Each structure stands twice: as structure tokens, then as C-alpha cells.
Amino acid sequence: MSTRSRIAAVAIVLVAVLGYPLVTLVGGAPRFPTRDECARAATASTEDVQVVYARLDDPVAAEELLRELDRVGFVGASVDFDACGRWKVSYAALESFEQAEALAAQVRDAGFEARVEAQD
Numbered sequence: 677m678s679t680r681s682r683i684a685a686v687a688i689v690l691v692a693v694l695g696y697p698l699v700t701l702v703g704g705a706p707r708f709p710t711r712d713e714c715a716r717a718a719t720a721s722t723e724d725v726q727v728v729y730a731r732l733d734d735p736v737a738a739e740e741l742l743r744e745l746d747r748v749g750f751v752g753a754s755v756d757f758d759a760c761g762r763w764k765v766s767y768a769a770l771e772s773f774e775q776a777e778a779l780a781a782q783v784r785d786a787g788f789e790a791r792v793e794a795q796d
Contacts, residue, residue, distance in 0.1 A: 714760035716794040718773055724795040725776040726768040729788055731758060738763035748786055758796065768795055 718725045729745060732738045738755045742765055745753050753767040770776045776792040783790035 714758050714762070714796075715791070718776065718792045718794045720773045722773055722794045724768075725770050725773050726766045726793055726795045727770070727776050727780050727783065728791050728793050729753065729765040729767075729783065731760075731762040731764050733762055735763045738765050741765050745783075745788065750783060750786070750788075766793075 715728065715731065730738070730741055732741070735755070742753055742755055745751075745765070750767070752769060753765055756764050756766070758764045767779065770779065773792065780790035780792050
């Protein structure tokens with residue numbers, strides 16, 4: 677391979693290695709949602725609501741919370757990986773904001789945390 681060919685090969689690699697990130701970031705650095713942005717509080721006008729018991733970093737802790745909720749009678753919840761990289765324990769089979777509020781109040785009365793949120 678001639679010197680000219682080597683220089684051309686290096687130039688092509690450099691353009692790819694340096695050019696792609698520059699072109700990708702022209703619109704600004706990538707933005708990821710904050711943990712607070714993953715939880716959207718529901719209002720009376722929110723159509724699809726859920727009761728969120730917790731958002732946890734540990735899937736084992738999420739499963740333990742789910743078992744504890746089942747043990748005391750709050751069945752039907754699920755554990756899902758949310759868009760912010762956390763494990764969400766929630767119940768979504770609700771027909772209205774009012775129904776979600778009533779369930780959340782019962783859950784809090786039983787000593788657990790519960791928030792009414794818009795579904796993801």
C-alpha cells in the first residue's frame with residue numbers, strides 16, 4: 677500500500693470517528709429525562725391513570741414490594757422497567773381518576789406509598 681493510500685485510509689477513518697459525533701451533536705447534547713420527568717402526576721382530566729407504589733433502582737426490592745402488596749390484599753400490581761431506568765411498581769387497571777385516588781388513599785392508610793400518575 678502506498679503512502680498516499682495510507683493517508684487516504686487514515687483520513688476516511690478520522691472523518692468517520694470525528695465527523696459522526698460532531699454531526700450528531702449539532703442540535704445540542706442528547707437530553708435524557710430526569711427521574712422527576714418519568715413521573716407525571718395525574719389530574720381529574722387525565723384519561724389513563726395508574727397508582728404507582730414506588731420507583732426503585734433494584735428489581736429485587738421491587739419484587740419484594742410487590743409480594744408485600746399482594747400479601748396484604750393489594751393484588752394485580754406489576755413491576756415494569758420505566759423510561760428512566762428504574763423499576764416501577766404500579767397498578768393500572770383503573771377506570772377513572774377518582775377510582776385511582778380512592779385506591780391510593782387505601783394504600784397509604786395501609787402504610788405504603790402511593791401516587792396517582794398518568795400512565796406512561
